[in-house]
Amino acid sequence: MWLSSLRTSLRLALLAGGLFAGVADADELGVTNDTIVFGQVAALEGPSAAIGQATRQGLLAAFNEINAKGGVHGRKLRLISRNDGYDPDRSVVETVKLIYEDKVFALVGAVGTPTAMATMPIAASNDVPFIGPVSGAAALQDTEFQNVVNIRASHAAEAEAWIKYLTEDLHLTRIGIFYQDDAFGRDVLAGVKTYLDRRGLELAAEGTFERNTRAVGVAFKVIRRAEPEAVIMVGTYGPCAEFIKLAHRSGFTPTFVAISFVGANALAKELGPDGRGVIVSEVVPFPWDTQQRLVADYQMAQRTLDPNQPPDFIALEGYLTGRLVGQALEMAGPNPTRADLLRVINEAGQFDIGGTIVAFGAARRSNPPHVSLAVIQGDGSFKPIEGF
Numbered sequence: 399m400w401l402s403s404l405r406t407s408l409r410l411a412l413l414a415g416g417l418f419a420g421v422a423d424a425d426e427l428g429v430t431n432d433t434i435v436f437g438q439v440a441a442l443e444g445p446s447a448a449i450g451q452a453t454r455q456g457l458l459a460a461f462n463e464i465n466a467k468g469g470v471h472g473r474k475l476r477l478i479s480r481n482d483g484y485d486p487d488r489s490v491v492e493t494v495k496l497i498y499e500d501k502v503f504a505l506v507g508a509v510g511t512p513t514a515m516a517t518m519p520i521a522a523s524n525d526v527p528f529i530g531p532v533s534g535a536a537a538l539q540d541t542e543f544q545n546v547v548n549i550r551a552s553h554a555a556e557a558e559a560w561i562k563y564l565t566e567d568l569h570l571t572r573i574g575i576f577y578q579d580d581a582f583g584r585d586v587l588a589g590v591k592t593y594l595d596r597r598g599l600e601l602a603a604e605g606t607f608e609r610n611t612r613a614v615g616v617a618f619k620v621i622r623r624a625e626p627e628a629v630i631m632v633g634t635y636g637p638c639a640e641f642i643k644l645a646h647r648s649g650f651t652p653t654f655v656a657i658s659f660v661g662a663n664a665l666a667k668e669l670g671p672d673g674r675g676v677i678v679s680e681v682v683p684f685p686w687d688t689q690q691r692l693v694a695d696y697q698m699a700q701r702t703l704d705p706n707q708p709p710d711f712i713a714l715e716g717y718l719t720g721r722l723v724g725q726a727l728e729m730a731g732p733n734p735t736r737a738d739l740l741r742v743i744n745e746a747g748q749f750d751i752g753g754t755i756v757a758f759g760a761a762r763r764s765n766p767p768h769v770s771l772a773v774i775q776g777d778g779s780f781k782p783i784e785g786f
Contacts, residue, residue, distance in 0.1 A: 437496035456716020530719030557589030611749030692752030
């Protein structure tokens with residue numbers, strides 16, 4: 399089903415741009431004598447903007463750091479970001495513009511499952527690398543798309559961590575789920591059901607909401623009626639915060655566990671005092687743990703770019719993507735092509751980026767992507783949960 403949806407998105411994209419799919423000419427590769435141009439499509443405005451802006455901030459911090467050291471083989475890295483408002487149709491149009499108007503070398507840091515699934519085949523049909531999408535969708539790991547470079551853990555891996563913690567550590571059995579009613583939410587739902595089933599459990603309740611809205615009332619009533627001990631939150635920070643606040647006002651206080659894509663920093667800010675005890679899964683190292691070299695590097699790069707920006711989970715993910723790009727380009731040599739970049743990443747299999755191993759393909763079996771859990775404190779800060 400999802401493959402059919404991807405092919406439909408590709409046809410719409412080509413019609414929208416009045417373009418024909420095909421490999422871009424050599425002069426469209428986004429490489430000049432002194433610059434390599436990358437493109438990002440993300441929610442930079444609208445109800446999910448904090449996630450897109452954080453990803454962009456992390457990418458810029460990495461590129462700025464690399465450029466300050468002379469760039470890659472004498473070329474500076476440049477990022478062009480376009481806003482899609484977390485809407486797949488807009489994402490298609492902006493991706494076409496990046497490839498054919500801005501003539502970017504590669505796409506980096508696309509934000510969201512429904513948007514990435516709409517734009518991934520466009521990049522594939524033009525042999526454009528699609529690096530570090532902020533999505534754990536199973537579709538992004540399909541071998542049909544050789545140009546996709548995944549960094550983050552899958553939705554299923556996050557689901558496994560939640561269910562393990564809730565059932566084995568907290569000994570809870572009645573678990574509900576509140577999820578975005580689209581490809582993102584349904585992909586996570588499948589993972590949750592799988593790991594509950596392995597423990598002989600079923601969902602106590604399901605409630606959905608529409609993307610880019612805070613219309614959570616109906617879902618709340620359905621889930622509240624079932625009285626689950628825990629509720630898994632699958633959405634961005636706005637609707638998830640709305641649900642939790644509504645629950646607290648009504649005296650409903652289950653354990654809340656949110657997916658990493660929620661935008662943990664933005665969620666904590668939205669919730670204020672209501673955030674205490676909310677658990678969030680994460681797919682990067684703890685961004686305040688400067689004993690990890692990657693985190694120390696990230697914090698320094700972030701302060702150099704903007705000293706007013708606090709550490710952020712999503713921004714660290716963007717930074718990691720940017721560092722990967724720089725390292726792979728360095729290995730690709732002084733005259734990189736898109737194919738060179740992908741070849742280097744696939745052949746290397748894994749990269750040591752500030753002491754953090756990022757692995758691809760078969761190498762992921764021995765170095766799987768990071769998944770951890772953190773809990774929001776009363777002051778809005780985060781505390782890692784030991785054992786994750």
